[in-house]
Amino acid sequence: MKISTKGRYGLTIMIELAKKHGEGPTSLKTIAQANDLSEHYLEQLIAPLRNAGFVKSIRGAYGGYVLAKGPTEISAGDIIRVLEGPISPVEGIEDEEPAKRALWMRIRDAVKGVLDNTTLEELANHTDDGESDSYMFYI
Amino acid sequence: MKISTKGRYGLTIMIELAKKHGEGPTSLKTIAQANDLSEHYLEQLIAPLRNAGFVKSIRGAYGGYVLAKGPTEISAGDIIRVLEGPISPVEGIEDEEPAKRALWMRIRDAVKGVLDNTTLEELANHTDDGESDSYMFYI
DNA sequence: TCAAATGTCTATCAAATAAGTCAGGATTTT
DNA sequence: AAAATCCTGACTTATTTGATAGACATTTGA
Secondary structure (H helix, E strand, O other), X not given: OOOOHHXXXXXXXXXXXXXXXXOOOEOHHHHHHHHOOOHHHHHHHHHHHHHOOOEEEEOXXXXXXXXXXXXXXXXXXXXHHHHHOOOOOOOOHHHOOHHHHHHHHHHHHHHHHHHHOOXXXXXXXXXXXXXXXXXXXXX | OOOOHHHHHHHHHHHHXXXXXXXXXXXXXXXHHHHOOOHHHHHHHHHHHHHOOOEEEEOOOOOEEXXXXXXXXXXXXXXXXXXXXXXXXXXXXXXXXXXXXXXXXXXXXXXXXXXXXXXXXXXXXXXXXXXXXXXXXXX
16 A cells, blocks of 8 residues: 555656756756665656656756646646556456445545645645644554 | 555455354355455465454354454454555655655545545445446546 | 364465666767 | 766566465364
């Protein structure tokens, strides 16, 4: 029941690009160093994002990547779907017995609601607005 | 972003037991055959459910398992937590940057809301109440 | 009392997935 | 030409998942 590093690092890349939106390209090297991640691994993740039309690449020295759309036009769900596949808690919901199928569909819709209503703009401009450190993380 | 067969099959076991609640023990063999699953694999799944106090075992011939509490007192979340670990879309939410941490927490709470508010009783007594087959499964 | 049915426990294993690495080529700018 | 960067595919490693096997303990009922 986890989102893998693909989706997580992909979101990291996209948030970094959103922060620099309108300021020219950012290289993967910069992003990898800033977040202590493998540049080569990020290359694998950004390829599908480019193919899906969320980023544009600019080759050559001082090149890098830029968002292909505005940060308000890209949702967290867009990114997760590209890198992790369809948002669904199980493969083959159709085959399940009705009671379980209804449960999976409710979970899927709940997660979808959150992901599709969170834009890159929100994620890039988020200022810590009072979730206390004492908040319980695991429940 | 998937719930594995551990959680799914565990839920299957518990729904079967809930259907037979008050009617004496049900053997894993019965459940395995009815759902076309490996009995040995189900043994591995029911061990943690027994340790967590959700089922009781009755040994010997004509033995099996029974719910240790009423079907209204056990939620889908109880079962998923025992078999899959804490409900959270990422490991180590604490370490994430605030924007992403907030996103993961919103997802976690959404999923938690569904799972903790669905009881075994609902799952066992579910009658197909009009989710049409044309419902889009992947969105 | 004994055989059959069932649960309990431990160990092992194969397949799939996730995560990351490596090597080298192509393109553009300076 | 040299440097920076993107691009591509193959490869490796670790972990998780799903499954199998077998020895053993307990209970029922003939």
